[in-house]
Amino acid sequence: VRRTSGHQWTCSDVTFHCTSQRLCEQWIHVINEQLSFHTNRPRSLLVYINPYGGKRQGRRVYEQKVAPLFHRAHISADVIVTERANHARDHLKTEAELDKYDGVVCVGGDGMFSEILHGLVTRTQADSGVDQDQPDAELVPCSLHIGIIPAGSTDCICFATVGTNDPVTSALHIIVGDSQPMDVCSVHHNNSFLRYSVSLLGYGFYGDVLSDSERNRWQGPARYDLSGVKTFLSHNYYEGTVSFLPAESNKGDPRDELKLNGKPVCLVCSQQGSTLHAQKYKNLQGQERREKANELLVIHGKFLAINAANMSCACPRSPKGLSPSAHLADGNTDLILVRKCSRLDFFRHLLRHTNKDDQFDHSFVEVHRVRRFRFQPRHHELASLEDLSEGLKKSGFSPICVTQTTCNYSTTHSSWTCDGEILPHADIQVSVHRQLIRLFARGIEEEQQQQRSVFEDLGPHLALEPSLHWTVD
Ligand SMILES: CCCCCCCCCCCCC/C=C/[C@@H](O)[C@H](COP(=O)(O)O)NC(=O)CCCCC
Ligand SMILES: Nc1ncnc2c1ncn2[C@@H]1O[C@H](COP(=O)(O)OP(=O)(O)O)[C@@H](O)[C@H]1O
Numbered sequence: 001v002r003r004t005s006g007h008q009w010t011c012s013d014v015t016f017h018c019t020s021q022r023l024c025e026q027w028i029h030v031i032n033e034q035l036s037f038h039t040n041r042p043r044s045l046l047v048y049i050n051p052y053g054g055k056r057q058g059r060r061v062y063e064q065k066v067a068p069l070f071h072r073a074h075i076s077a078d079v080i081v082t083e084r085a086n087h088a089r090d091h092l093k094t095e096a097e098l099d100k101y102d103g104v105v106c107v108g109g110d111g112m113f114s115e116i117l118h119g120l121v122t123r124t125q126a127d128s129g130v131d132q133d134q135p136d137a138e139l140v141p142c143s144l145h146i147g148i149i150p151a152g153s154t155d156c157i158c159f160a161t162v163g164t165n166d167p168v169t170s171a172l173h174i175i176v177g178d179s180q181p182m183d184v185c186s187v188h189h190n191n192s193f194l195r196y197s198v199s200l201l202g203y204g205f206y207g208d209v210l211s212d213s214e215r216n217r218w219q220g221p222a223r224y225d226l227s228g229v230k231t232f233l234s235h236n237y238y239e240g241t242v243s244f245l246p247a248e249s250n251k252g253d254p255r256d257e258l259k260l261n262g263k264p265v266c267l268v269c270s271q272q273g274s275t276l277h278a279q280k281y282k283n284l285q286g287q288e289r290r291e292k293a294n295e296l297l298v299i300h301g302k303f304l305a306i307n308a309a310n311m312s313c314a315c316p317r318s319p320k321g322l323s324p325s326a327h328l329a330d331g332n333t334d335l336i337l338v339r340k341c342s343r344l345d346f347f348r349h350l351l352r353h354t355n356k357d358d359q360f361d362h363s364f365v366e367v368h369r370v371r372r373f374r375f376q377p378r379h380h381e382l383a384s385l386e387d388l389s390e391g392l393k394k395s396g397f398s399p400i401c402v403t404q405t406t407c408n409y410s411t412t413h414s415s416w417t418c419d420g421e422i423l424p425h426a427d428i429q430v431s432v433h434r435q436l437i438r439l440f441a442r443g444i445e446e447e448q449q450q451q452r453s454v455f456e457d458l459g460p461h462l463a464l465e466p467s468l469h470w471t472v473d
């Protein structure tokens, strides 16, 4: 494996020249033996392909770019091309013989990943007798790793855990057996389970974009641009109450400039992080400790967007993501509240998702790292009445704003987008489950890490004797 630019990996060949046939056979034997010590590397995978994701290239991408690499790496793969939505989820939940596999691979976008996530997590809880309807249930982590071959529209989960949306790079991360733990949010409504989420839970702006874009799915990835512009012009805001349990103090702040975000050595995501915290925590006395651990903060307001980013949500549209310092595996999600503001201010904020400026540095934006939160929309009728009187006061606004204010009367509720799927309820409770799943990935590598050979990362097993004469093509 060779690293190229922009976090991409390619396959590279190494040719060994030996002085005799016997020596050559010895080397082949030793190399195969050493490779067999790499128990992390998968040998058998279950692959689901969504043929309709993104630009409908999933099948071609798998057959032409990924299957030949799996074959070379002696990985066997059982492939299922899905025939309907939720085919992969249902198969994983009830039928799949999971004992036969070292991992599950999805070829598609975030929606397809979400199917695999639901299939595996639900199956694991059912097998372990855990009731996922209980919001405070302690969920059992999944034993199988998940690999993502990006072939969807946004592919944010792949981008934010690998650093690029390239099928060959993802296939190579699977082949070398990389492992990246990931937090999963559970979403409940009135104490009954709705969905799991790993990337963005968005109410208001992003929820509206998703709801609108579903009607134009035939446009492929471009549907988000059209709906993005329409939703921005609508400038709808929504009233409600957000209550949340803040993260423990050692988990950093969403406005930190963290260099180790999501990396294997990241103290916040690793076990050391919890130990550091335990030490600090001991200093709090009994009663005070219990209060601090369960103190809910409550914020009431009118919001253009409420976003819970369980990871950075970096993607090609937003290379740093909605919350650049969010961790992949710290047990928290970053709750971003964008209050009602002018259209121009909201545009400035959105623009910062696409460049290096700090998107939280606005008076109308606040961000909190949280373990749990709840959102309750304001009661429909009350909100309509108040919006009506406010709309009249606003008659000095530009024509487009006046027209839209009229539209706001009927749109007091938005919808939540949950990794690109629309939730049926606005009143939700969300809890983060730390490191519930593991991906075949390693987080986005720093520049220095990228200079290293992937062989160095594989550790001492592949440190070949220097007496061998070899050339690299
Ligand atoms: C002035 C220009 C403003 C442009 C702002 C663009 C900011 C984009 C941030 C996107 C964050 C996306 C987080 C991930 C969401 C995906 O899970 C979801 C489904 O993905 P998939 O199944 O692969 O289609 N995608 C979206 O929600 C798309 C949002 C696009 C909003 C413009
Ligand atoms: N064979 C199929 N036919 C129709 N829909 C499917 C099929 N397989 C999966 N899906 C659904 O397609 C939706 C979008 O899939 P995804 O791969 O995320 O593509 P995109 O990124 O373009 O949204 C998901 O909700 C998934 O459940």
Ligand SMILES: [Ca+2]
Binding pocket: 183, 310, 311, 326, 327, 328, 329, 330, 331, 332, 333
């Ligand atoms: Ca997290």
